[in-house]
Amino acid sequence: MTIEGKFTWMDGELIESEKATIPFLSSALHYGSAAFEGIRAYATDKGPAVFRLKEHMDRFINSGHILGFRDIPYTCDELCQAVVDTVAASKMESCYIRPLIFSDGSAYGLNLDAYKPRIGIAVWEMGIYLGEEALKAGIRANVSSFTRHHPNVMLTKAKSTGNYTNSILAKTESVRLGFEEAIMLDPQGYVSECTGENLFVVRNGQVITPFTASILEGITRDSILTLCNDMGIETVEKPISRDQLYIADELFVCGTAAEIIAIRELDFRTIGAGKMGPVAAKVQKLFHETATGKGARSDEWLTYVNA
Ligand code: PMP
Structure with a gap:
């Protein structure tokens, strides 16, 4: 069973993960107009540590940019801090971290400019992926x-x-x-x-x-x-x-x-x-x-x- 972090970072704040939902008609769900990142935090003697956070968040922003999002609402530094805050709030010693940038709004068209990008960051416990x-x-x-x-x-x-x-x-x-x-x-x-x-x-x-x-x-x-x-x-x-x-x-x-x-x-x-x-x-x-x-x-x- 996958254990999710209690809190998810959504649009600039930490909210309870059960409340981090998007509507059924979300354009991102229907057309794949979203990009994600996958990061790990490892247990160390000094508590959890995120592996190559800056490189991951640079790639995350680049993914959004390549996809064509024009106004990514946060800087790389702000998103790195958001990752740290989400891991800290989870109280997990190690975890997998999943930032997602997605087009907000209902699925009535394919022009990305009709939608605003939103960003969420979730964490969950992850052991060894392939066992x-x-x-x-x-x-x-x-x-x-x-x-x-x-x-x-x-x-x-x-x-x-x-x-x-x-x-x-x-x-x-x-x-x-x-x-x-x-x-x-x-x-x-x-x-x-x-x-x-x-x-x-x-x-x-x-x-x-x-x-x-x-x-x-x-x-x-x-x-x-x-x-x-x-x-x-x-x-x-x-x-x-x-x-x-x-x-x-x-x-x-x-x-x-x-x-x-x-x-x-x-x-x-x-x-x-x-x-x-x-x-x-x-x-x-x-x-x-x-x-x-x-x-x-x-x-x-x-x-x-x-x-
Ligand atoms: N290729 C693909 C298609 C992937 O999804 C991943 C996982 N992100 C990788 C390679 C490995 O990338 P990374 O080491 O940055 O996780």
Whole structure:
């Protein structure tokens, strides 16, 4: 059962979460004219700390801007403070944080300029997205029959809610087929990303991640590239083909919700030794230390809620 925070930030104030509702005819619900962010707060010795808050809120504002909202009613600093206030009010030690910008007003038309943007921020308790077993042993995935968006169709640098119809199609299909996650190819046929995660390949000691216009610029992806550089592991961003995944020494996915999870089998082919490999394990460990206040980059990347 998911436990929601008692309070939700809506239009500038904290209100009881049961009262944070929007009408059935809301345009955002009918047409996907909304964008969201996904952030985690981790438990540390100094209380809850939000991971890379500024980067997440910059991407949130960019998502609204890409979608076409003209008058985003709050600054990045105000929204960062709103996140801190919502986490503090929840009294949770760790949580998932969900800001949403959405078009207000009833669904009578498709011109965004007919609507005003509104913003809400909710929090809920979130453990390990794909389960404890997945975190230790890795998951089974398939290459989806669905293609990731062409950037001129859905504008892939925004976390707009409409983009996630594509993710829902792919994820549901993969789970119904008995896999835990889907890898999606871009419209040119190169490897793109997963339904809510970016992807990494390890081969001959190099950590490689897809370079294609169809991916979301993941903040965990960026954190991993940085942490690998800190550890002296060589990183490369380049186009990757499907068969290069099959012959990888290791594969792993990363995202705010998923954190870092190895893929042990893809399309019925064992990847590497068929379990989490040494590079993924090293990255997972340092990422977790950093997010929980024990890494060299913790002070740079964490916003302590009780500071
Ligand atoms: N790709 C997609 C499609 C996603 O939804 C996410 C989750 N936000 C990611 C990648 C990973 O991004 P991040 O590490 O910033 O959570």
